[in-house]
Amino acid sequence: QSALTQPASLSGSPGQSITISCTGTSSDVGAYNYVSWYQQHPGKAPKVLIYGVTDRPSGTSTRFSGSKSGNTASLTISGLQTEDEAQYFCSSYTSAGTWMFGGGTQVTVL
Amino acid sequence: QVQLQESGPGVLNPSETLSLTCTVSGVSITSSYWSWIRQSPGKGLEWIGYTYYGGNTNYNPSLKSRLTISADTSKSQVSLKLNSVTAADTAVYYCARGLSYFDILRDWGQGTLVIVSS
Numbered sequence: 173q174s175a176l177t178q179p180a181s182l183s184g185s186p187g188q189s190i191t192i193s194c195t196g197t198s199s200d201v202g203a204y205n206y207v208s209w210y211q212q213h214p215g216k217a218p219k220v221l222i223y224g225v226t227d228r229p230s231g232t233s234t235r236f237s238g239s240k241s242g243n244t245a246s247l248t249i250s251g252l253q254t255e256d257e258a259q260y261f262c263s264s265y266t267s268a269g270t271w272m273f274g275g276g277t278q279v280t281v282l
Numbered sequence: 283q284v285q286l287q288e289s290g291p292g293v294l295n296p297s298e299t300l301s302l303t304c305t306v307s308g309v310s311i312t313s314s315y316w317s318w319i320r321q322s323p324g325k326g327l328e329w330i331g332y333t334y335y336g337g338n339t340n341y342n343p344s345l346k347s348r349l350t351i352s353a354d355t356s357k358s359q360v361s362l363k364l365n366s367v368t369a370a371d372t373a374v375y376y377c378a379r380g381l382s383y384f385d386i387l388r389d390w391g392q393g394t395l396v397i398v399s400s
Contacts, residue, residue: 175326206383210327217376217390218327224384261327265383270342271317271329 176201176262176274183280184252192277194245194262200272202243206265209238209247212276213258221260222247249279257281284308286377286391293397300364300398304377304391311353315380316360317387318351320373328373332380333360367398 177195184190194201194209201207207225210218220229222238225245235250245264249256262274290302304316317332331341333351341349348365360377374393380386 204383206386208385208387210387217392218387219390220385220388223386223388227384229385229388263327263329263387265386268343269340271386273327273329275326 176264176272178260178262178274178277180275181278181280183282184249185282186252186254188252189248189250190252190279192247192249192260192262192279194247194264194274196243196245196264196272198243199267200243200264201240201245203267204265205240207238207240207245208263209236209245210261210263211258212261218261252281254281284379284389286379286389288375288377288391288394290375290394290396292395293399294367295400296368296398297366298398300362300367300371300396302362302375302377302394302396304360304362306358306360306379309379310355311358311360312355315382315386316351316353317378317380318360318362319376319378319387320371321376321393322370322373325373330362330375332386369398372396372398 209222212218221236225240226238260277285307287305315334318330333339350363376393377391378387379389
């Protein structure tokens with residue numbers, strides 16, 4: 173099983189919006205709405221931002237939003253802030269009955 | 283609030299058995315999914331497996347032959363045992379609580395570093 177495909181890095185200026193893609197197949201992202209997004213700052217544990225493709229846990233900023241089209245899920249960060257500089261991972265359930273992660277995207281705020 | 287705290291040996295030799303414990307507070311472990319995830323230095327995340335109510339388990343096929351995940355409700359602990367470790371098992375190991383398949387990794391512990399080295 174290969175990891176879900178994410179861009180290695182993205183950058184944006186404060187206030188801008190960026191979108192991170194997570195591309196899988198019809199056996200994982202395309203087949204189930206069990207897609208989540210996680211944010212990880214250096215030396216810290218990941219924190220869930222989005223689950224079930226579009227849902228935010230209480231406490232997650234509304235600047236983070238999720239969507240899915242076909243085999244690709246996306247995380248959009250609106251109004252980019254300096255504290256958004258972090259690594260972002262997607263995950264999906266698979267038809268093999270397991271969970272798979274993306275390789276991660278490093279977001280830099282310029 | 284929910285808190286998860288991993289503990290383990292830190293360093294072990296190749297071929298030994300890795301034993302990790304996740305101590306849970308703030309919620310009963312008789313509910314929820316309890317997962318283990320690892321992250322090799324500078325690398326991405328790898329789902330290891332989970333246990334949930336009644337002792338049911340689901341493992342990553344690549345680790346299944348060496349892996350046991352279980353829960354001790356009397357101690358409010360979830361454990362991981364991985365046999366015959368090699369240097370490739372060196373990673374930060376996290377435990378996490380999930381509420382459903384939609385929300386499988388809601389709460390995370392801070393992680394524990396495991397180094398396999400002779």
